[in-house]
Structure formats: C-alpha cells, structure tokens
Amino acid sequence: MTTFAALGVPKTLVENLAAQGITEPFPIQVKSLTDSMAGKDVLGRGRTGSGKTLAFALPMVTRLSEQEAAYRRKPGRPLALILAPTRELATQINATVEPLANELGLKTTVIYGGVSQQRQEKALRAGVDIVIACPGRLEDLMRQKLITLESVEITVLDEADHMADLGFLPVVKKLLDTTPADGQRLLFSATLDNGVDKIVNRYMTKPVTHSVDDPQASVTTMEHHVLLIGDQTQKKQLIVQLASGTGKRLLFMRTKHHARKLAKTLTDAGIPAVDLHGNLSQNARDRNLAEFSSGDVRVLVATDVAARGVHVDDVELVVHVDPPTEHKAYLHRSGRTARAGSSGTVVTITLPEQKSEVHKLMKAAGVDVAFETVKATSPHVLSLVGDMAEKIDPRTRAALLASRETTRGEGNSTGANAQRKRARRGTAAPAAGGRGGRGGRGRVAAESPSTQGNRAERRKDQPQAPRFGSDAGSGSSSGGSRGRAAEPRTTSETSSRSRRPASGQRVGDAVRRPAAGAPAAQGRGSSTSAPRSEGARRSGGTRRASAPASNERRPR
Structure with missing residues (x-):
C-alpha cells in the first residue's frame, strides 16, 4: 500500500492528515504527487470527489515551505494562486489548504465577490503566501492595484471545465498572462472541452497528464433510479416522501425560485x-450550507450552484427533482453522493412528457436504467426512503431561527459604534409618533414621554424673539414670552381678520368689519383698512370661480 510519506509528503503534513483521519492517498494523488512535487506542470483528469484538492494542495505547500516562502512574504504579492469557479468551492479549498499551510508557517486567504472586500484588502496588506480566488473579484482587486501576480510561482486551476461553462476563461487568460511564464502550473478538470484544451496548450509547458478514470465511471459507484410519475400533484407527494428519510438528502431544482419555494x-x-442558490447573500449561503453539513437540517434544496465542488459528507440520496438539460450536469449533480469511495443513491423524477428527453440524457451519461412507474406510497419508493424521520413542527423551526437572529451581532467589539448598538438594544424601544415613529424616516428620542415633557414646558425658560406685528417692549418685559401672549385678544380682535373667500364662498360673507366703536387691532393678521369701494368690490350675489382656501393670503 502506497503512503503519503512514500510519495514525498513531509512528516508534519502526514501527521496533520492522520489527525484528520486521512491515511491513504487516492489514485489521483498517487499518480500525480511525484511529478507535482518535482515542479512539473501537471494536467489531472478525474471525476468530482476523486481527491483532486489534496493532489495540488500538498505539493503547493511543500514546495513553498522548501523555498522559505514565509521569509519572502510581501504585502499584495502572493507566491501561489488557486483559481476556483464558485465561492463555495473556493471556501472548501481553503478549508483543506489552510490547516496544511499553517502547519508549515504559511498564510492563506480567500477572495470572492458578493461580500465586502475590506477584509480581503486587510489580509493582502498584511501579506499572504497563498490566494484562493474566484476570477471576477481577483480581477477587480488587480484593477485597484491591491494585488499583483508578478511573484506567483505556482498556479492551480481547479474545475477548469466549469470555469469554461460559466464563461470565465477570458478572465482566466488575463490573470494567467500576468503570472511568470516559468512558474509551475497545475490544471485539474473532468473534461478538456469548451476551450480548456486551449488553456493547456497556451500556458502549460510539457504537462504530465494523469487520468484516473473517465467522467462516466462514477455511474458504477452509485445506484441510479428513474421514477416515472403521473402528474404534478403526485410529483409533489413523491418529493415529500423522498425527503422524509433520516439521512442527508440533496434535491436539485432548475430555477432559484423553485428551490426557495420547495425548501419552504x-x-x-x-x-x-434550507436552500442554496445564486440569489442568496454569501452569508446566507454559508449559513445554510453549514446547517446541512453539520446535520442540523437533513434536506438541502439547490440549483446547479451546488453541483460542482461542494463536498458534504454522508449524502446518501441525490434527487433530480428537475432533470438536468445535459449529461455533464447529471454527472456532477450525482457526484455529490458516493464520494471518496462511499456508496449513494441517485433518483431522477420524470413526468410523462419528459420521458424521451430523460432517456437521451441517461444514454449520454452512460447510465443503463429502467423507468419505473410509481406513486408516493409505492413499496419501491419506501425502500429508497428507508427509515422515516420524526416530523418537526414548523413553529419550532421558526422559533429556533428567531432565537438565532436575536443573538446575531453580539460580538466582542469595544468600538464606539458597537457600544451604541448595544445601548440601543438594552433600552426600551421609542414610542411611535409623528413622522419619526417606529420604522419612519426620523427616529424619535429614546427617552420616555414622561421625561420629554410637552413642548411648552421645555421652551418656557428659553428666550424667544418677538413675533412680527407684536409689541417688542411687551415681549421683552414678559420675560421671554411671546408678545401676543402678554394680553389676551378680544372677540372683536379675533373676528376682525380678513380672509380671502374659499371656492364657492360669497365675498360678502367672508369680509368682516370691526364692531362699531371697537379699536382697530394692531396685532398680527388684523384688518385696519377701510372697506373697499363699490367699484373694487364684487356684488354680493356673485361667486368666485376659483379661490381655494389653501391659497389664502397669510399675514407675514
């Protein structure tokens, strides 16, 4: 039996792998490690789940350690680069590489989009040896002069065929053009179509090819079943039945909306x-995938975003709720089970109108399987489900999620902003009122109404300027109170205001003359002028066509 030590892996890394329960190398590692350790360009071909990550991680950290990379570390100038097509794959690659790198004193960081780049900038400024990145965000950081690839000595392209499917090859070429031409390059891909062969011919020097198996070889390590169902109603019942088992289930949908709807x-x-698709934020995707990986939930409903590179242990059943459109997608979806030598089951649900397409799909994937007409309660379906799990009240699940929401954000930061947030959480919520009510544009004060007092009480001790038209002397002698408040107004003064009539109001009804003998009011808004002449006034029987009350002249 070949061991990691016999393949040239340092003793410290062998012990680290043994602590993780990894003692025997996989075939792709046995074939490629000798050449990659020697610094040769390697082209590895193998199906997903064949152990390709360790096949390039071990020689990368070993060679960097031998060249004393930790002493040559500079800000924004990594010495090794790993390109991955998706954020999930980049995260999982880092989970494999980081423990090995730390063992040899090397630093790693992950770069991908969908999140703030501040932490990525901070890591680059501090200096890293290995960068695991998605092409889009890495290109963006290079434009901002935050990173350069001029010092990269080892470059790895993982899942290169998937990068081609996603249209990343033009960006990958730009990135590779900035790396030294004499550096070591490792490329791992299941196939060499869609332009991957051009990458090999252009950027790799006399690559040594190691192929462990054909992409279709994975069909022999798992059970395949095609279940023919009558209509959509029966299909929904069948999906619920297949998801009811005790083991982990991965259900694939074609669209993001249907994945979210089915999870609910x-x-x-x-x-x-939980669901996993492109519309989720990166934090939500990581949180849902962590719940599924840890076993907190047993069912993950995903689009093809999870079909590549996402490794979750002990997935016993993969269900193609929506059959894929091509055989490559079928193989990669199905590859989420029966990984690393374990067994698994793959079920494809088919409606009568999809039968011919699914038959062609299975033939292209190299799967020889009979179509079985079933219902949700068929014995064959029950045998696929296995032991039934206990149902959980949705309200219990909702309460659990709510409790996690309340505890989120309670970190250990001692900054001023964090202290303000904690202070707000510890005080009573402000009462809603006016424009600044709860959730309004303006926030009301956090004080209780009793401590605020009314407006007059809060302003009684503040000096106020006299209002226009009031006696300034009376305002000053009243201790800051308003001028008009010094002496109450009479009824005649109140009735002496002149208002422009509203629409439909007679002019004669709107004009009010002061009572005989009453003194003319000198305050704000008073009318002291003589009555209008007959020529200037309209007759009392006419009505104004348009004089809305909102346009009335207000005293200034």
Missing part, C-alpha cells in the same frame, strides 16, 4: 430544509 414547502410539512 418541505419545512411547512415538518421536514426542515
């Missing part, structure tokens, strides 16, 4: 499920 439907049916 299963949760409402007492089967806690």
Whole structure:
C-alpha cells in the first residue's frame, strides 16, 4: 500500500492528515504527487470527489515551505494562486489548504465577490503566501492595484471545465498572462472541452497528464433510479416522501425560485430544509450550507450552484427533482453522493412528457436504467426512503431561527459604534409618533414621554424673539414670552381678520368689519383698512370661480 510519506509528503503534513483521519492517498494523488512535487506542470483528469484538492494542495505547500516562502512574504504579492469557479468551492479549498499551510508557517486567504472586500484588502496588506480566488473579484482587486501576480510561482486551476461553462476563461487568460511564464502550473478538470484544451496548450509547458478514470465511471459507484410519475400533484407527494428519510438528502431544482419555494414547502410539512442558490447573500449561503453539513437540517434544496465542488459528507440520496438539460450536469449533480469511495443513491423524477428527453440524457451519461412507474406510497419508493424521520413542527423551526437572529451581532467589539448598538438594544424601544415613529424616516428620542415633557414646558425658560406685528417692549418685559401672549385678544380682535373667500364662498360673507366703536387691532393678521369701494368690490350675489382656501393670503 502506497503512503503519503512514500510519495514525498513531509512528516508534519502526514501527521496533520492522520489527525484528520486521512491515511491513504487516492489514485489521483498517487499518480500525480511525484511529478507535482518535482515542479512539473501537471494536467489531472478525474471525476468530482476523486481527491483532486489534496493532489495540488500538498505539493503547493511543500514546495513553498522548501523555498522559505514565509521569509519572502510581501504585502499584495502572493507566491501561489488557486483559481476556483464558485465561492463555495473556493471556501472548501481553503478549508483543506489552510490547516496544511499553517502547519508549515504559511498564510492563506480567500477572495470572492458578493461580500465586502475590506477584509480581503486587510489580509493582502498584511501579506499572504497563498490566494484562493474566484476570477471576477481577483480581477477587480488587480484593477485597484491591491494585488499583483508578478511573484506567483505556482498556479492551480481547479474545475477548469466549469470555469469554461460559466464563461470565465477570458478572465482566466488575463490573470494567467500576468503570472511568470516559468512558474509551475497545475490544471485539474473532468473534461478538456469548451476551450480548456486551449488553456493547456497556451500556458502549460510539457504537462504530465494523469487520468484516473473517465467522467462516466462514477455511474458504477452509485445506484441510479428513474421514477416515472403521473402528474404534478403526485410529483409533489413523491418529493415529500423522498425527503422524509433520516439521512442527508440533496434535491436539485432548475430555477432559484423553485428551490426557495420547495425548501419552504418541505419545512411547512415538518421536514426542515434550507436552500442554496445564486440569489442568496454569501452569508446566507454559508449559513445554510453549514446547517446541512453539520446535520442540523437533513434536506438541502439547490440549483446547479451546488453541483460542482461542494463536498458534504454522508449524502446518501441525490434527487433530480428537475432533470438536468445535459449529461455533464447529471454527472456532477450525482457526484455529490458516493464520494471518496462511499456508496449513494441517485433518483431522477420524470413526468410523462419528459420521458424521451430523460432517456437521451441517461444514454449520454452512460447510465443503463429502467423507468419505473410509481406513486408516493409505492413499496419501491419506501425502500429508497428507508427509515422515516420524526416530523418537526414548523413553529419550532421558526422559533429556533428567531432565537438565532436575536443573538446575531453580539460580538466582542469595544468600538464606539458597537457600544451604541448595544445601548440601543438594552433600552426600551421609542414610542411611535409623528413622522419619526417606529420604522419612519426620523427616529424619535429614546427617552420616555414622561421625561420629554410637552413642548411648552421645555421652551418656557428659553428666550424667544418677538413675533412680527407684536409689541417688542411687551415681549421683552414678559420675560421671554411671546408678545401676543402678554394680553389676551378680544372677540372683536379675533373676528376682525380678513380672509380671502374659499371656492364657492360669497365675498360678502367672508369680509368682516370691526364692531362699531371697537379699536382697530394692531396685532398680527388684523384688518385696519377701510372697506373697499363699490367699484373694487364684487356684488354680493356673485361667486368666485376659483379661490381655494389653501391659497389664502397669510399675514407675514
């Protein structure tokens, strides 16, 4: 039996792998490690789940350690680069590489989009040896002069065929053009179509090819079943039944909306499920994938974003709720189970109108399987489900999520902003009122109404300027109170205001003359002028066509 030590892996790394429960190398590692350790360009071909990550991680950290990379570390100038097509794959690659790098004193960081780049900038400024990145965000940081690839000595392209499918090859070429031409390059891909062969011919020097198996070889390590169902109603019942088992299930949908909807439907049916698709934020994707990996939930409903590179242990059943459009997608979806030599089951649900397409799909994937007409309660379906899990009340699941929301954000930061947030959480919520009510544009003060007092009480001791038209002397002698408040107004003064009539109001009804003998009011808004002449006034019987009350002249 070949061991890691016999392949030239340092003793410290062998012990680290043994602590993780990894003692025997996989075939792709046995074949490629000798050449990659020697610094040769390597082209590795193998199906997903064949152990390719360690096949390039071990020689990378070993060679960097031998060249004393830790002593040559500079800000923004990594010495090794790993390119991955998706954020999930980049995160999982880092989970494999980081423990090995730390063992040899090397630093790693992950760069991908969908999150703030501040932490990535901070890591680059501090200096890293290995960068695991998605092409889009890495190109963006290079434009901002935050990173340069001029010092990269080892470059790895993982899942190169998937990068081609996603249209990343033009960006990958730009990135490779900035790396030294004499550096070591390792490329791992299941196939060499869609332009991957051009990458090999242009950027690799006399690559040594190691192929462990054909992409279709994975079909022999798992059970395949095609279940023919009558209609959509029966299909929904079948999906719930297949998701009811005790083991981990991965359900694939074609669209993001249907993935989110199915996860909610299963949760409402007492089967806690989470979704994974491109519309989720990176934090939500990481949180849902962590729940599924840890076993907190047993069902993950995903689009093809999870079909490549995402490794979750002990997935016993993969269900193609929506059959894929091509055989490569079928193989990569199905590769989420029966990984690293374990067994698994793959089920494809087919409607009558999809039968011919699914038959062609299976033939292209190299799967020889018979179509079986079933219902949700068929014995064959029950045998695929296995032991039934206990149903969980949706309200219990909702309460658990709510409790996690309340505890989120309670970190250990001692900054001023964090202290203000904690202070707000510790005080009573402000009462809603006016424009600044709860959730309004303006926030009301956090004080209780009793401590605020009314407006007059809060302003009684503040000096106020006299209002226009009031006696300034009376305002000053009243201790800051308003001028008009010094002496109450009479009824005649109140009735002496002149208002422009509203629409439909007679002019004669709107004009008010002061009572005989009453003194003319000198205050704000008083009318002291003589009555208008008959020529200037309209007759009392006419009505104004348009004089809205909102346009009335207000005293200034």
